[in-house]
Amino acid sequence: MTADTLTRREHRSAARAAKTRVHWVVLVAVLVVLAAALVVHGYVTAADPRSGTAAEDTATDQVPAEVTDGGPVIDPRDGGVRTAAPAQRTVALTFDDGPDPRWTPEILRVLREHDATATFFAVGSAVADNPGLAREVVAGGNEIGVHTFTHLDLGAVPAWQQNLELVATQRAIAAATGVSATLFRPPYSSTNTAVTNDTWAAIDAAGADGYLSVLSTLDSKDWTAPGADAIVDASTPTGAAGSVILMHDGGGDRSQSVAALDQLLTQLDDRGYRVTSVGEAIGVEATNPSASWWDRVAGWATIAVVRTSDLVVTALTWALLFSGIVVLLRAVLVMGAAIRHVRRVRTPGPMLIPITEPVSVIVPAYNESAGIAAAVRSIAASDHPVEIIVVDDGSTDGTADIVERLGLPRVRVIRQQNQGKPAALNTGIRAAQHELIVMVDGDTVFEPDTVRLLVQPFADPKVGAVSGNTKVANRGGLLGRWQHIEYVVGFNLDRRLFDVAECMPTVPGAIGGFRRAALEGVGGVSSDTLAEDTDLTMALCRDGWRVVYEETARAWTEAPQSLDALWKQRYRWCYGTLQAMYKHRHAVRQRGAAGKLGRRGLGYLLVLQVLMPLLAPVVDVFALYGLIFLDPARIIALWAAFLLVQLLMAWFAFALDRESPRPLWSLPLQQFVYRQLMYLVVIQSVFTALAGTRLRWHRMERYGSLQQVG
Incomplete structure (x- = not known):
């Protein structure tokens, strides 16, 4: 047997070994991709369905007095704390937890009928699932803001996760609408007096990233489904002072919210209130500037990952x-x-x-x-x-x-x-x-x-x-x-x-x-x-x-x-x-x-x-x-x-x-x-x-x- 013959046999043996190793590489790669998709889906859905509760933090000793006693719009940028409120007889109407394919279009319809605009604080995972609705919100002259990616209580998670929630939502909004969001609302927040140490920490961290945080002066509590009349009563201003009203267009059955909104806008119009978005109510322009090309590309990648994870889980469920x-x-x-x-x-x-x-x-x-x-x-x-x-x-x-x-x-x-x-x-x-x-x-x-x-x-x-x-x-x-x-x-x-x-x-x-x-x-x-x-x-x-x-x-x-x-x-x-x-x-x-x-x-x-x-x-x-x-x-x-x-x-x-x-x-x-x-x-x-x-x-x-x- 010659040396050439041995060499040829060694090459054939090596080729066969390489072929048999390839499938293990493919299998491991497939399982890694599946595991990654499942982790993404699990992360998005485990914290999401917007029906969870906030961390049980009641301490307020670290909350600045300017926040507790100030207006609902908080600007902690540049190391200081400033607040603002809507002008007299001006209502800033806000909606959380959307966009929702069932209820957001209904909310937009009622707003158009009353020639009103609002600010929609969107959940990033919902934007990824419904990018067309996010575009419709912005196209209707409304503002869009950040409400985290999975409706997570940011005060209860580490800094890296806070940043992930904000960045992922920002990019999803950029991909879906072509604009960036400068307004942020922490999940599970309401009025200034309810701000805890954890909530303030999340607001302060968001300010370091350039966000204005928006709380509310009137919480409709529509998420408790008390009935349309009760929602209207909770959302109606009692004086001439400007107000920020908190309602929801996602996160559950919002039929009562839609009915209440129609009644509320009719009453506010009759009483001479101006209903608008947060930015216009406090005189801040360019709350939704044009997004950079990088944010748009990264946003579409984020949406693709979320949608792929949904498809993977659906396919695995059927399997x-x-x-x-x-x-x-x-x-x-x-x-x-x-x-x-x-x-x-x-x-x-x-x-x-x-x-x-x-x-x-x-x-x-x-x-x-x-x-x-x-x-x-x-x-x-x-x-x-x-x-x-x-x-x-x-x-x-x-x-x-x-x-x-x-x-x-x-x-x-x-x-x-x-x-x-x-x-x-x-x-x-x-x-x-x-x-x-x-x-x-x-x-x-x-x-x-x-x-x-x-x-x-x-x-x-x-x-x-x-x-x-x-x-x-x-x-x-x-x-x-x-x-x-x-x-x-x-x-x-x-x-x-x-x-x-x-x-x-x-x-x-x-x-x-x-x-x-x-x-x-x-x-x-x-x-x-x-x-x-x-x-x-x-x-x-x-x-x-x-x-x-x-x-x-x-x-x-x-x-x-x-x-x-x-x-x-x-x-x-x-x-x-x-x-x-x-x-x-x-x-x-x-x-x-x-x-x-x-x-x-x-x-x-x-x-x-x-x-x-x-x-x-x-x-x-x-x-x-x-x-x-x-x-x-x-x-x-x-x-x-x-x-x-x-x-x-x-x-x-x-x-x-x-x-x-x-x-x-x-x-x-x-x-x-x-x-x-x-x-x-x-x-x-x-x-x-x-x-x-x-x-x-x-x-x-x-x-x-x-x-x-x-």
Whole structure:
């Protein structure tokens, strides 16, 4: 081998490694973006709905007397404190918490009808949601001011958050209206005498940023919905002094505010009051100067982020709903199908002649020295006549020698150069002497009646293949228990469903029976995919053969005992299944048995084994979002309901398989650890398939635990 050849191989290996790393970068990037969007949405909505309360601060010892005894417009700029009030018989009308798509247009309509203007202190998140309404406010000759981004009590948060609230709102206003805002109203504020130390701190900090703060002299208390007449009474000046009236155009049902406004403006007009905005009422010009291009650009970016976060949360909500529906439907579907399957098995049907003819058992083996002796001995001990063909596919650990030293009758060993499992199986098929063929992995142990029970469904001439019941032999430790649960609950329940629906996609390599004519009809075992058992089963279905599940035919197999070994095994399975699904995708358009496989079997695999695992990380991220920003009790209740469904389905599956339910105590832990590992396997498999990377064969490590079973 030359140095150039080694260099080329190293380059190809590095390229494959780079491709397989890219999808993890993409996954992390997607999750980071999702998390960022959720944090933005959580921040905006958690403090917003404008129905919260202010911090309980009552101290006033730090509030300047100029504020307590002064006018409602406060200017703390330049280190001093000045206040102002509207002129005599002048009312500055103000509205908080909008813009609201339902009530702001109504407020604007009433103002136009009375030829009046007002100042709207806008919540930044509402501006981001309704930029057109903010433009309409300004276009109508009204002022717009800052009311924070999330209606947060600024006196109760650190300086960085105060600045964030003001800057984000300013930029949203700039993007929506093209102007800047110089007026600010602290949330939860009312009159000057109600200013606390915390409120004053927020006003003073806003002044340092160039804002005039606007309080009120008359609080309509329309947010308490006391009725239109009560709102009018609270908002009506009692003398000739100028007033600043506080009302709301957002934050809830403002129908009473709209009705009261019409009455109030009529009365004020009759009494000769001038109704206008804050700036005009106190003689301050240019309260809404033109915004800089940077503020506009930054504002549109802010709006885009908020809107994107809304879309993300909406999409995640639908994804969560979809996942929940699928989980419930699957539970109902598989449990209903399992009951029907049990009834069909236990209900006597047409008397079929028992299968007594000899069976050829093919054992493909590559470096199976740890368990091959136990496997062959168990098959040789069958209570059904068998010939055993062990195809040694280029083993380097003496696998073939071990079998030959057993000296068992009716056992043949065929040695060949390493060509892969499909080639070994095809070699065994050609050498088999009987019509019925059983294929079994070299790490699998049969019970004495396994072969006999497995081949009985072949009494029906329409049956081309039979799947047996695979059991995990090494169930010790959490990983072993979790795989045991997966085999019983996932694989075997699904096989009952596939049997009833006549769309079995996989006869497992650990235990499968086949009719020779069926195998020859599809050209034997294909090497097109890494899941040769799934590929073969789908080919048989498309060729018109029935594939059934025989739950009483049990085979014991070794499961991976480390996360690395489990990852490699499931990665190969999942990738091979994706290959087989793509290869047989045209079955969706076919009729008969092929159509059942395509529309039922492939559809089920696509939703449950591809889409759901791809959605799983998103659902988990959203669950964390719910625990932090939504109602944790509700999220925990939903999770508990999901877990209860899983437990009920698991208990049912264990009862059907006559298994002890004791391992089910580990099911909650499985949902937190094992499930995440499985969906990461699917994600890697999907990205690998989309990247066009050719995955090499991963052989599982053997542990020799089957010696005890055998």
